[in-house]
Amino acid sequence: MPPNILLITADDMGGDTPGCFGGPAEVTPTLDRLAAEGMTFGRAHVAIAVCQPSRSANMTGRWPHRNGAQGFEPITAGVPLLTRLLHEAGYMPGILGKVEHLQPVEAFGWEFTRGMRELGMGRDPRAYGEASRRFMGEAAAQGRPWFLMANAHDPHRPYSGSQDELDRFPAEARATYPAPSKVFGPAHEVGDLPGFLPGLPEVAQEYQEYLSSSRRCDDVVAGVLRALDEAGAADDTLVVFLSDNGIAVPFAKANCYLQSSWTPLIVRWPLVTRPGTRVDTAFVSMIDLFPTLCAAAGVPEPTGLDGRSMLPLLRGERQDGWDTVFTVFHETAPGRRCSPPPPATNGSHSVPGSTGTVFRRSSTLSAPIRTRWPTWPRIRAMGRRSRPRGGTCSRGWPRPAIRSSTRTAGSSKTSSSGSCGK
Numbered sequence: 001m002p003p004n005i006l007l008i009t010a011d012d013m014g015g016d017t018p019g020c021f022g023g024p025a026e027v028t029p030t031l032d033r034l035a036a037e038g039m040t041f042g043r044a045h046v047a048i049a050v051c052q053p054s055r056s057a058n059m060t061g062r063w064p065h066r067n068g069a070q071g072f073e074p075i076t077a078g079v080p081l082l083t084r085l086l087h088e089a090g091y092m093p094g095i096l097g098k099v100e101h102l103q104p105v106e107a108f109g110w111e112f113t114r115g116m117r118e119l120g121m122g123r124d125p126r127a128y129g130e131a132s133r134r135f136m137g138e139a140a141a142q143g144r145p146w147f148l149m150a151n152a153h154d155p156h157r158p159y160s161g162s163q164d165e166l167d168r169f170p171a172e173a174r175a176t177y178p179a180p181s182k183v184f185g186p187a188h189e190v191g192d193l194p195g196f197l198p199g200l201p202e203v204a205q206e207y208q209e210y211l212s213s214s215r216r217c218d219d220v221v222a223g224v225l226r227a228l229d230e231a232g233a234a235d236d237t238l239v240v241f242l243s244d245n246g247i248a249v250p251f252a253k254a255n256c257y258l259q260s261s262w263t264p265l266i267v268r269w270p271l272v273t274r275p276g277t278r279v280d281t282a283f284v285s286m287i288d289l290f291p292t293l294c295a296a297a298g299v300p301e302p303t304g305l306d307g308r309s310m311l312p313l314l315r316g317e318r319q320d321g322w323d324t325v326f327t328v329f330h331e332t333a334p335g336r337r338c339s340p341p342p343p344a345t346n347g348s349h350s351v352p353g354s355t356g357t358v359f360r361r362s363s364t365l366s367a368p369i370r371t372r373w374p375t376w377p378r379i380r381a382m383g384r385r386s387r388p389r390g391g392t393c394s395r396g397w398p399r400p401a402i403r404s405s406t407r408t409a410g411s412s413k414t415s416s417s418g419s420c421g422k
Contacts, residue, residue, distance in 0.1 A: 002089070002297045003269070004139075004237040005147045007289075008224060010217050011051065011098070011122075011156035012253055013243035014194065015044075015262030017214050024190040026182060027211050030222040031266065034241060035276075038268025039314065042280040045325050045359065047287050049245035049253055049260035050332060052101045054286070059083070059102060061290025061305040064330060071331025074103035080302040082290050083108045083147060089299045091147045092139040096131050096224075097122045098151035112138065112148075120177035121169065122153025123216055129223030136231040145297075152220040155213030157248050162209045180216035184208045196251045196259055210247065234270070238296055241266040242286060254332050256357040261327040269296070273314050282313055282322035283359055328356040 020035035056069035068076030094112030246252035287307035
């Protein structure tokens with residue numbers, strides 16, 4: 001039987017928040033254990049740094065401008081979906097949380113769903129554990145492998161213990177989920193603020209609230225993994241953890257900076273990934289998950305994918321071509337969108353309403369890499385290495401960033417020409 005697949009996602013967790021990625025101690029003990037048992041990727045990026053289109057790219061293996069979900073729109077009819085391919089191969093697909101963030105919902109063929117309110121506003125570890133147990137039990141009774149997408153709603157705003165939480169969630173909603181197993185406050189040593197945030201008391205307080213929410217996300221992961229162990233299926237399950245985008249603060253979520261798209265990718269696949277392995281030389285994109293999971297399940301890839309399989313990397317094999325990764329951005333949750341760029345002088349057209357970033361490995365930090373966006377016909381031909389051209393923003397916004405980076409392990413040098421964010 002092919003492996004079960006457990007895809008766990010965090011909502012708005014920064015790439016350097018988990019302790020195993022250099023984050024503060026005691027925030028993510030479960031993720032740290034998972035990393036010690038599996039493989040971590042230090043240069044993993046989502047395709048686009050905002051929730052629904054990021055998840056849509058993961059589940060189609062295509063860039064947003066090629067799957068139709070550039071913002072909070074449904075995926076275009078006819079685009080192959082991971083769950084449908086797995087279902088045809090005998091898998092039972094299920095989803096916990098963020099159900100409406102993959103549209104159209106009915107196209108995915110979910111056989112088991114639990115929405116936000118059934119999971120304590122997506123913040124109750126016990127509810128996630130119980131739902132996972134029931135799903136795994138139903139699949140076992142049918143003798144089928146399964147694919148479960150378990151989506152925590154933490155650490156998305158409102159943060160735990162914040163005034164925003166009191167304002168946005170009524171008392172009856174707050175009563176459906178517990179406090180984090182560890183709450184961070186002024187008395188806790190959490191180190192310095194992330195370098196892209198100003199060192200202000202109000203920012204420090206909100207960051208501590210964010211860390212508390214991140215701890216509860218870790219509690220949710222613990223509940224799901226506990227159910228997996230109790231089902232006796234851990235040795236037969238490929239586990240993937242990632243975040244859909246960076247923290248919901250300036251210069252992170254809904255933009256094209258390093259902290260926007262950097263995701264804390266962890267993969268544990270017994271007898272395939274070597275425990276405690278860290279991959280810091282390969283830039284991987286989350287559109288690579290689709291072909292990777294197809295390969296793991298023994299399912300043929302559909303044509304038209306922009307990602308490539310990471311299976312050789314998971315096996316510890318050498319594989320070239322992982323020195324560059326791209327990210328893009330089109331539209332925020334309120335529908336704010338970059339306007340089309342000026343027409344190209346050669347008569348061709350670029351992707352409208354787009355900005356983007358390229359991260360590339362280099363042996364030197366002497367100069368940032370700056371490259372013109374390819375025009376639309378080239379984007380169609382280039383596949384996963386494509387990136388749409390930026391333009392001016394609508395509603396009086398500044399020109400979006402055409403942001404590039406050369407990086408070596410633990411270092412970066414960047415340049416930009418503006419920003420276009422949420």
